[in-house]
Amino acid sequence: MSRFQGFGAVAWREVRTVVRTRSYLLLSVGLLAVFAGTLRAGGGIEGGYIPTAVDLLLPLELLVPLVAVALGYRAFGGENDDRPVLLSYPVSKGSLVAGVYVGRLIGLAGIIGGPLLAVGAAVSRIGGAESRVFATHQGADSPVLFVRFLALTVCFGAVVLAMAMAASVLVRTSRAALAAGLAVLVVVVAGGDLLAFLGLTADAIGEDVLGTVLGASPNSAYRGLVLESVVGVATDQGGAIDVSAAVAGLAGWLVVSLGAVVVGIDREPFAGIRTGIGELTGRVAGALDR
Amino acid sequence: MSLRVAVAVICCLFVLVGAASFVVAPEASEPEPAPFDRTVAMGMTLEEQRMLGADRFAPRAQVAYSQFPYVVGYRGIGLAASAVDDPLVEQQFGYPQSVYVEAAPSDVSLDGSGYPVGGYTDEWIPADDAHVVVDSAARTPSGPTQLAFADHERAAEFADEYGGEVVDWDDRGRFDVPTSDGSTARNRVETQHEDADATVEATRELLDRPVGTVVGEDEPTLRAALDTAEANTTILLPQGTYEGPAEVDKPVTIRGSNATIEGDGNGTVLTVTADDVAITGVSIEGVGESLHPDDSSKASDRPAWDRATEEAYGYADAAVTADSVDRLLVTRSEVESPASGIILRDTDRAVVDRVRFEGSDRWQSGFMGVTAIRSPAIVQDSTFDGGRDGVYAHRSSGITIRDNNFIGGRFGTHFMYTSEALFADNCATGQALSGVVIMTSPSGIAIAENVITDTKQGILTSGSDVYVGENVIVGTEQGISTSARNSLYADNAVVGNTVGFRASSIFPTSVVVGNDVVDNDQHVRATSGPLRVWSNDGRGNYWDGAAGLDRRYSPTDPVDGRLHRTGAARTLSDAPIVRGLRTLRGEAPGMRGESVIDAHPRSTPANATRLETAQALADGDATLQGGCGA
Numbered sequence: 068m069s070r071f072q073g074f075g076a077v078a079w080r081e082v083r084t085v086v087r088t089r090s091y092l093l094l095s096v097g098l099l100a101v102f103a104g105t106l107r108a109g110g111g112i113e114g115g116y117i118p119t120a121v122d123l124l125l126p127l128e129l130l131v132p133l134v135a136v137a138l139g140y141r142a143f144g145g146e147n148d149d150r151p152v153l154l155s156y157p158v159s160k161g162s163l164v165a166g167v168y169v170g171r172l173i174g175l176a177g178i179i180g181g182p183l184l185a186v187g188a189a190v191s192r193i194g195g196a197e198s199r200v201f202a203t204h205q206g207a208d209s210p211v212l213f214v215r216f217l218a219l220t221v222c223f224g225a226v227v228l229a230m231a232m233a234a235s236v237l238v239r240t241s242r243a244a245l246a247a248g249l250a251v252l253v254v255v256v257a258g259g260d261l262l263a264f265l266g267l268t269a270d271a272i273g274e275d276v277l278g279t280v281l282g283a284s285p286n287s288a289y290r291g292l293v294l295e296s297v298v299g300v301a302t303d304q305g306g307a308i309d310v311s312a313a314v315a316g317l318a319g320w321l322v323v324s325l326g327a328v329v330v331g332i333d334r335e336p337f338a339g340i341r342t343g344i345g346e347l348t349g350r351v352a353g354a355l356d357r
Numbered sequence: 358m359s360l361r362v363a364v365a366v367i368c369c370l371f372v373l374v375g376a377a378s379f380v381v382a383p384e385a386s387e388p389e390p391a392p393f394d395r396t397v398a399m400g401m402t403l404e405e406q407r408m409l410g411a412d413r414f415a416p417r418a419q420v421a422y423s424q425f426p427y428v429v430g431y432r433g434i435g436l437a438a439s440a441v442d443d444p445l446v447e448q449q450f451g452y453p454q455s456v457y458v459e460a461a462p463s464d465v466s467l468d469g470s471g472y473p474v475g476g477y478t479d480e481w482i483p484a485d486d487a488h489v490v491v492d493s494a495a496r497t498p499s500g501p502t503q504l505a506f507a508d509h510e511r512a513a514e515f516a517d518e519y520g521g522e523v524v525d526w527d528d529r530g531r532f533d534v535p536t537s538d539g540s541t542a543r544n545r546v547e548t549q550h551e552d553a554d555a556t557v558e559a560t561r562e563l564l565d566r567p568v569g570t571v572v573g574e575d576e577p578t579l580r581a582a583l584d585t586a587e588a589n590t591t592i593l594l595p596q597g598t599y600e601g602p603a604e605v606d607k608p609v610t611i612r613g614s615n616a617t618i619e620g621d622g623n624g625t626v627l628t629v630t631a632d633d634v635a636i637t638g639v640s641i642e643g644v645g646e647s648l649h650p651d652d653s654s655k656a657s658d659r660p661a662w663d664r665a666t667e668e669a670y671g672y673a674d675a676a677v678t679a680d681s682v683d684r685l686l687v688t689r690s691e692v693e694s695p696a697s698g699i700i701l702r703d704t705d706r707a708v709v710d711r712v713r714f715e716g717s718d719r720w721q722s723g724f725m726g727v728t729a730i731r732s733p734a735i736v737q738d739s740t741f742d743g744g745r746d747g748v749y750a751h752r753s754s755g756i757t758i759r760d761n762n763f764i765g766g767r768f769g770t771h772f773m774y775t776s777e778a779l780f781a782d783n784c785a786t787g788q789a790l791s792g793v794v795i796m797t798s799p800s801g802i803a804i805a806e807n808v809i810t811d812t813k814q815g816i817l818t819s820g821s822d823v824y825v826g827e828n829v830i831v832g833t834e835q836g837i838s839t840s841a842r843n844s845l846y847a848d849n850a851v852v853g854n855t856v857g858f859r860a861s862s863i864f865p866t867s868v869v870v871g872n873d874v875v876d877n878d879q880h881v882r883a884t885s886g887p888l889r890v891w892s893n894d895g896r897g898n899y900w901d902g903a904a905g906l907d908r909r910y911s912p913t914d915p916v917d918g919r920l921h922r923t924g925a926a927r928t929l930s931d932a933p934i935v936r937g938l939r940t941l942r943g944e945a946p947g948m949r950g951e952s953v954i955d956a957h958p959r960s961t962p963a964n965a966t967r968l969e970t971a972q973a974l975a976d977g978d979a980t981l982q983g984g985c986g987a
Binding site for chain 1: 422452
């Protein structure tokens with residue numbers, strides 16, 4: 068079996084797992100209902116693609132990590148509860164991790180992207196102004212911007228999925244996996260922004276570097292990129308975030324998380340950390356002795 | 358296996374499309390020019406447009422803004438230029454995606470007034486390609502104008518003939534555009550009061566004339582006295598009733614002392630055809646009931662639109678009618694009329710002062726207290742009770758209406774084709790339609806420091822550059838309409854109305870700040886047009902329900918709009934999902950429909966004293982008599 072075939076087989080297995088799990092379908096339908104309700108209340112859908120993206124941005128900041136954690140936290144436990152079985156596949160660790168990740172990412176893209184596509188279709192039907200009296204035009208609004216929004220949302224989900232999977236390899240039991248997943252959720256949804264906020268409060272982060280620093284917080288990076296490359300097109304006001312820092316930030320979290328999965332998948336959870344802590348206490352004790 | 362390949366291909370496709378969306382420029386296609394009558398058009402009052410007529414034209418432009426779905430038309434290339442560079446416009450509607458100017462006809466010339474002669478070409482050229490002649494003799498009724506040409510040579514020829522210089526759109530800073538907005542009208546309030554004071558002073562001199570004739574002693578009747586009186590004398594009417602009608606055709610002062618002039622119930626009682634006439638201390642009764650001219654050929658030298666209004670309103674039976682005179686004072690008099698009270702046609706320096714007009718009980722059967730046709734009069738300290746409209750102004754730019762009391766009727770004051778009027782310190786109550794109404798898109802009217810209560814609508818605006826400030830609006834079905842664009846609505850107390858403000862202009866470019874909006878069923882009703890931002894330079898309005906909110910407030914929002922009516926609305930307004938929706942709502946406001954946001958709601962009233970007055974009126978703890986000038 069070639070490396071690619073191995074990857075493909077693992078990915079396909081994961082996709083089928085997602086498809087077979089009815090509750091994921093239900094989740095997708097639930098998302099669509101939330102989107103519909105949000106847009107109904109916010110009124111963005113009549114305005115066009117950009118107001119729709121604006122209305123959905125904050126709910127998505129919460130819901131995308133939620134879905135990503137739901138898909139990722141048991142990737143190497145629970146559904147795939149026998150990690151040794153996975154590891155017994157005749158594929159490399161890299162292919163195995165990539166396969167599981169890509170398979171789940173496709174699932175995530177479907178769960179979030181499906182309802183968003185439906186929203187996009189609805190905007191194309193009822194969005195934008197129509198008038199019998201006045202000549203209308205699209206302004207800066209465009210379906211292209213909604214595709215950007217969709218792509219950024221899936222990318223954001225991809226990063227959080229990798230983080231959730233990384234958390235899941237660090238723990239062994241599924242109860243611990245849930246806790247680790249929730250920890251990722253809290254870190255993504257609140258942690259980065261809170262640190263940035265505290266940094267600003269303490270004057271540790273200057274205004275000139277704020278746009279760059281925010282790139283390190285996944286949801287700020289996502290929000291900044293949407294404001295910059297989707298909403299910003301209509302306002303012509305850039306500077307919502309340092310785009311390269313945001314892209315680098317998201318890519319960094321992705322690579323580090325997947326790396327952690329590859330490294331950690333066949334090791335005793337927390338073994339390194341335990342060893343490290345043991346060494347540290349030993350040294351401290353030794354230092355105190357002296 | 359094939360399913361697997363299909364899924365893989367679809368995934369790759371999605372990735373490609375997603376990546377491509379960042380490469381493709383979404384704004385690649387610029388909006389095409391639209392027929393001008395399909396644009397949201399602004400610039401020039403209706404009167405000015407009418408003055409141009411059919412064979413002359415105003416240079417035009419149109420702009421498509423990035424966040425605004427309608428194409429915006431401008432009568433005046435300079436107006437478009439200043440709008441394009443206006444930060445307030447950018448905040449509301451985004452940046453201009455395309456700007457077109459209309460090429461002038463190749464055989465354009467200027468007439469004696471400097472108005473461009475020719476027709477509209479509908480040849481729209483991108484502004485960047487246009488050659489614009491600035492500082493030439495060309496003008497429209499609203500001021501100097503620039504002409505655009507597609508062809509540089511033609512532009513240079515025009516400049517040779519009529520002066521000026523040819524510049525590009527990038528040099529639009531050189532388009533000499535007198536910028537004006539609601540604050541211009543506000544700043545005019547004081548000087549207009551001073552000018553009015555001077556005019557009143559000038560007419561009061563007429564009261565100092567020596568008594569030449571005493572009716573009843575020197576002459577038997579008023580008519581006889583008018584026949585024999587010498588110019589610049591006073592005709593004295595001792596207590597009693599005197600027969601009208603009469604024509605005042607020489608400069609005299611009629612001074613009554615508890616005297617009544619009684620018409621024959623047919624036609625107008627006093628017709629003034631001489632300059633420098635004053636009428637004081639009389640009651641005028643016995644006015645006819647006709648609302649229309651007997652002879653429709655009157656005023657026939659006017660263009661049709663002007664004539665139609667003049668005929669419809671300027672020839673009713675009245676207590677006093679003045680035509681083409683200068684300096685007229687009607688003071689300390691009472692007028693009872695089933696038709697009009699005082700009609701002024703083409704009258705300069707007319708002052709109506711301390712007059713009490715008693716009109717019909719039903720407005721449908723009565724007419725106007727004062728009708729001013731092309732007469733920038735001063736109407737002050739008077740009471741208009743009943744009839745149709747208290748004051749009706751047609752083409753009377755510069756008219757001043759102050760310290761009056763309007764009771765009942767249809768409109769307290771009705772402005773038609775009248776710009777730069779001042780309506781100040783009046784009280785209006787109980788009007789069937791509106792306390793004061795501005796129609797036909799004029800500019801620069803100031804409505805200041807009035808008290809309007811218990812009318813269907815308080816202040817109904819149209820046009821542009823209007824100032825609506827420091828008014829008290831209480832107990833109306835709809836307090837203030839913000840239909841006039843590029844205007845200033847500031848420091849009003851709007852209390853206890855069914856709807857406080859109605860946001861209705863399609864292209865809202867007005868500033869709405871410093872208002873105290875309290876205890877209305879609905880603070881704001883937004884009808885047509887996009888989201889408006891009702892705060893400026895960090896200043897907002899005081900909304901009860903929003904005090905202490907410490908965040909942007911949207912009076913049209915279903916939750917925010919109920920904050921002043923139920924405490925539970927605050928609980929819901931703090932829900933994460935509601936907050937989430939609210940937070941970013943102000944992004945791309947031009948793309949949002951029919952709503953209002955105040956980004957800086959005040960935590961304390963802007964003017965506590967005015968608000969207290971308004972609340973006392975709303976609660977019935979005070980009456981208008983306490984708070985009105987008249």
